[in-house]
Amino acid sequence: MNSIINDIEIIKTKTSKINEVDFDNLKFGSVFSDHMLECNFKDGKWQAPKVLPYQPIVLDPSAKIFHYGQSIFEGMKAYKDVDENVWLFRPLDNFKRLNISAKRLAIPELPENYFMDGLKALLEVDQEWIPKKDGSSLYIRPFVFASGNGFHASPADEYKFIICTAPSGAYFAGEVRVLIEEKYSRSANGGVGFAKAGGNYAGQFYPTQLAIDKGYQQVIWTDDNTHEYIEEAGAMNIFIRINDTLITGPTSDRILDGITRKSIIELAKKEGINVEVRKITVSEVVEAAKNGSLKEMFGAGTAAVISPIAGFGYKDADYELPKLDETYASFLKKRITDIQTNKAEDIFGWRYKV
Numbered sequence: 001m002n003s004i005i006n007d008i009e010i011i012k013t014k015t016s017k018i019n020e021v022d023f024d025n026l027k028f029g030s031v032f033s034d035h036m037l038e039c040n041f042k043d044g045k046w047q048a049p050k051v052l053p054y055q056p057i058v059l060d061p062s063a064k065i066f067h068y069g070q071s072i073f074e075g076m077k078a079y080k081d082v083d084e085n086v087w088l089f090r091p092l093d094n095f096k097r098l099n100i101s102a103k104r105l106a107i108p109e110l111p112e113n114y115f116m117d118g119l120k121a122l123l124e125v126d127q128e129w130i131p132k133k134d135g136s137s138l139y140i141r142p143f144v145f146a147s148g149n150g151f152h153a154s155p156a157d158e159y160k161f162i163i164c165t166a167p168s169g170a171y172f173a174g175e176v177r178v179l180i181e182e183k184y185s186r187s188a189n190g191g192v193g194f195a196k197a198g199g200n201y202a203g204q205f206y207p208t209q210l211a212i213d214k215g216y217q218q219v220i221w222t223d224d225n226t227h228e229y230i231e232e233a234g235a236m237n238i239f240i241r242i243n244d245t246l247i248t249g250p251t252s253d254r255i256l257d258g259i260t261r262k263s264i265i266e267l268a269k270k271e272g273i274n275v276e277v278r279k280i281t282v283s284e285v286v287e288a289a290k291n292g293s294l295k296e297m298f299g300a301g302t303a304a305v306i307s308p309i310a311g312f313g314y315k316d317a318d319y320e321l322p323k324l325d326e327t328y329a330s331f332l333k334k335r336i337t338d339i340q341t342n343k344a345e346d347i348f349g350w351r352y353k354v
């Protein structure tokens with residue numbers, strides 16, 4: 001990969017907001033760092049990226065993003081260790097997945113050096129924004145959308161690739177309860193479920209709000225065809241422990257191929273945990289909850305890290321998960337966050353020094 005780092009223009013803000021931020025009480029993704037990376041696709045090619053002060057974007061009302069939702073994103077985190085080194089976790093996997101999403105949404109793919117060098121340049125400028133406190137990190141949001149205009153329902157001829165970042169704490173404020181969905185679907189065969197397309201999330205908001213109104217935090221999506229198979233949650237992949245076996249569903253064109261999910265599968269196997277990647281039915285989970293063999297459920301994702309699930313609802317009944325002293329969730333969470341934050345050896349080569 002030929003580096004473009006020296007070609008990235010950097011325009012710094014004159015008024016940093018960093019002193020207004022309470023780094024001891026960070027929520028998820030609600031304060032934004034001083035700078036952003038911006039890169040425009042114009043005249044058939046991606047133009048040189050720039051680091052700019054974080055600022056509003058000016059768009060035509062006829063920009064295609066507003067009408068046809070041509071938009072994709074990624075989610076990543078930067079961590080700072082005790083020696084102030086900055087680390088990313090498997091960033092090339094995010095880059096590759098962004099381009100997988102781009103292809104499906106007919107968005108021009110990004111060159112690897114624009115993504116990686118752009119990100120490095122941005123992190124260099126905003127390195128003071130990377131929290132050091134355990135459980136906090138700098139959440140990174142790369143996204144690409146159709147900025148070109150026209151009412152014709154066809155791909156735009158101009159796009160913006162932007163990265164902004166937000167020092168963040170935990171995604172879920174408290175206990176996580178999930179509702180297993182039996183009516184609505186997140187995605188369908190042949191659709192865009194595997195892509196990180198903005199519209200996948202918009203489509204979840206209404207059914208998720210219905211679940212929130214009933215006291216749950218997330219929906220667990222089931223397959224659109226039969227609603228019998230567990231797919232994934234709104235913002236994370238799902239793991240289910242029955243007795244001592246850890247199970248997660250296979251990915252498909254309806255499910256996001258989570259980077260945390262695949263890391264947890266490898267890590268758990270390496271630690272001697274019996275892992276099965278196979279289809280799992282809702283009735284199997286309900287039956288396991290009733291007979292006591294359901295030991296744990298947890299979500300896995302960049303924002304969610306590993307979030308234990310306290311209970312689930314299905315067809316008007318509620319099921320509680322046991323409160324175990326030692327869980328796979330807490331064991332695996334410590335193992336993965338120790339690797340991410342350079343507190344443990346990384347035998348997998350996942351950690352990436354910025």
Ligand code: PLP
Nearest residue numbers: 235236237256258259260301302
């Ligand atoms: N599933 C969905 C729908 C998500 O939005 C996310 C978050 O990115 C995940 C799963 C987990 O993916 P990753 O571990 O790559 O963050």
Ligand code: COI
Nearest residue numbers: 075076235301302303304
């Ligand atoms: C992430 O985990 O990075 C995501 O993109 C999930 C998002 C909905 C917060």
